[in-house]
Amino acid sequence: MKNVLLCAVALLVSVQAIVAQTATYAILPKPTQLEAGKGSYTLPTTPAISVQSANPEVRRIAQVLADQLAKATGFSPLITTGNASKGISFVDAKGKQLGAEGYTLVVSPKQIIIAAEQPQGFFYGVQSLMQLMPAAIFSPTKVSGVAWTVPACTITDQPRYGYRGSMLDVGRYFYPVAFIKKYIDLLALHKMNTFHWHLTEDQGWRIEIKKYPKLTEVSSIRKKTMAGHYRDHAYDDKPYGGFYTQDEVRDVVKYAQERYITVIPEIEMPGHSVAVLAAYPELGSNPDKILDVSYNWGVHDDVLFPREETFTFLENVLTEVMGLFPSQYIHIGGDECPKTQWKQSRFCQALMKEKGLKDEHELQSYFIQRIDKFVTSKGRRIIGWDEILEGGLSPNATVMSWRGISGGIAAARQNHDVVMSPTTYCYLDYYQADPKTQPVTIGGLLPLEKVYSFNPSVSDSLTADQSKHILGVQGNVWSEYLPTTHSVEYMAYPRLIALAETGWTPQASRNIDDFKQRLEIHKKRLDYLKVNYFGAPINNTFQYVWPKETAKK
The missing domain is CATH 3.20.20.80 (Glycosidases)
Structure with missing residues (x-):
């Protein structure tokens, strides 16, 4: 009985610890990896922000952080190019294979370091850093009486989908x-x-x-x-x-x-x-x-x-x-196009005969392919709702699958890129x-x-190569x-x-x-x-x- 009680107490303590960590590191969306640290970093009244990257975009991102810190805290951040051993540093990541949007964020009681390979990564690192701060950091005006601290942690983060x-x-x-x-x-x-x-x-x-x-x-x-x-x-x-x-x-x-x-x-x-x-x-x-x-x-x-x-x-x-x-x-849309007037039109029926199109769905495909060819000639790509599959998919088209996921699966099997956006999960009206x-x-x-x-993963229905065509979610x-x-x-x-x-x-x-x-x-x-x-x-x-x-x- 004693052992059962000890196990129950241990489980309760473990659950409480998880809940406490969730509240402390309440980042949305959840990072790929987050390791809790000990202690916290306290913002000084003149936070030093060091930009150790030659990319001017990184300095602009650092300025975004500095501006928001100044609004909410009333502090006076100072952006430098030197080594901020006790401040917030933006440094280029080397050899971490984070990708264009990935970043690392290390918070210790002494300093904060954001590392990334591209400006996007630094930008997302700033979003996570601000979410680690008290909620008042998002205030458009100064908020008094707040302990401006950041919990220690190590984050390595990059997106699941592009x-x-x-x-x-x-x-x-x-x-x-x-x-x-x-x-x-x-x-x-x-x-x-x-x-x-x-x-x-x-x-x-x-x-x-x-x-x-x-x-x-x-x-x-x-x-x-x-x-x-x-x-x-x-x-x-x-x-x-x-x-x-x-x-x-x-x-x-x-x-x-x-x-x-x-x-x-x-x-x-x-x-x-x-x-x-x-x-x-x-x-x-x-x-x-x-x-x-x-x-x-x-x-x-x-x-x-x-x-x-x-x-x-x-x-x-x-x-x-x-x-x-x-x-x-x-x-280019392509969705919910009734064919009633096309069926009744002598012009459309003659055009179908001329082009060897068997029905009005193929006539819509002809319509979309004409637009696809033009957009492609300008160095761009079309994307359309999954009805553009009907009658034959345009060569360079990407499909936005909204009537369930079947359209997305069909497009991926034809080696076309897909964005998953089914009504059953993604229609917020x-x-x-x-x-x-x-x-x-x-x-x-x-x-x-x-x-x-x-x-959004439909790997059970696709080969590994076909699965790569699932670009993401909307x-x-x-x-x-x-x-x-x-x-x-x-x-x-x-x-x-x-x-x-x-x-x-x-x-x-x-x-x-x-x-x-x-x-x-x-x-x-x-x-x-x-x-x-x-x-x-x-x-x-x-x-x-x-x-x-x-x-x-």
Whole structure:
């Protein structure tokens, strides 16, 4: 009996130690390796930050750290090039094979050393260092009465996947540049490296194209917006619009680059293009057909037609888009394109016969392959939703698998790159709790635990070489029911943090209970950053359900 009690006590002590360590080292996403140390480093009132790298980007990153230290602590950091034996040092890693995004972080009572091979690694090392500090380090203003200490530890860290992203739909609802930058900041904090900007939709075109001014004069504004859920068929009868100027786009891209985030633009085609057809009907089924920018959510039969005029239009649009976005990938959508009008069109049927295409799916493949050839000629690559597999995949295309993971597996078997983004784990516009307790949204149920359980690896279905084509994971925030920036944050966080850990942390090191414990500490940081996450103390009530008396059917 005595031995049983001793074992129980030992187990309890062990569990308590693990819980205490989790709270002390509450880093999200969880590092690849973390070894706890003894004691802690205390920040002096004039922290010395030494940059021992010839890369000017490393000094800029050190300045980012210094600026935040100055804001939150009131201290006066001093950046030098000498050896800061008692301060914070940025040093080039040698022979550690950390990769472009990897880093080491060593904290002792005497000093802190961040080592990396590339600037991205230093940047992520800073994110981890700040998460080791008291949550108040994220305050935009000085916080008094805080013990500015960092627990001793040794971290060796690098990502599981090279692609870790989030898509934000601004076609249904338009969000200001300031919020787009905040969204990017939050991605960077959680070591995500891709912002997929969904810029065009049936309900609104959101990017300035100088060659086609009607895209912003006409296509960016709808007459009214659905009020409540789609099934209510009620509207607010208020014009709604907005778009980003090319200067604003350049500003956002530069802002993201400074945080090591690639911005991938999405220009939808051939479906989800009613807003385009409202301005340029000649690109659709009938040049005399008068269309409004859609004010209904969902899928629409009016789509772009594979005429030469359409390809000229799209090539001109994409030329301007590629001039604004230096990303390797250009997203061309390709999803949810009804074939009804193509089936009824003499032109489309004649084109199919001329090109030897057996059905409308192959006609869409022809459409996508034309765009693929053009984008490839400009030194870029297309990425599209998994419908681009239908009728035959374009030679250089990358697939974003959203209708489950089967599309991703099929693409990888054809030796095409894949980003996993299935609705069952990655669609953050789904309910995250009992719908009776939540603002109205599209439907579905995707709680935090389900998001965290996602494992993008499909190695059981692929060979070793095919598995290498799984680039990573992406969380999607569709905006039909997200009219405010607060509502976007409410739906995205903390679920997007769970996906960040999915993309960064080795599968064997992931544990939902451990994640939740670290998340509770992390929420204090989000509070300082004024993030309206699910359960946040800011404001979880939104005007989602419009009063029936003000909504007209």
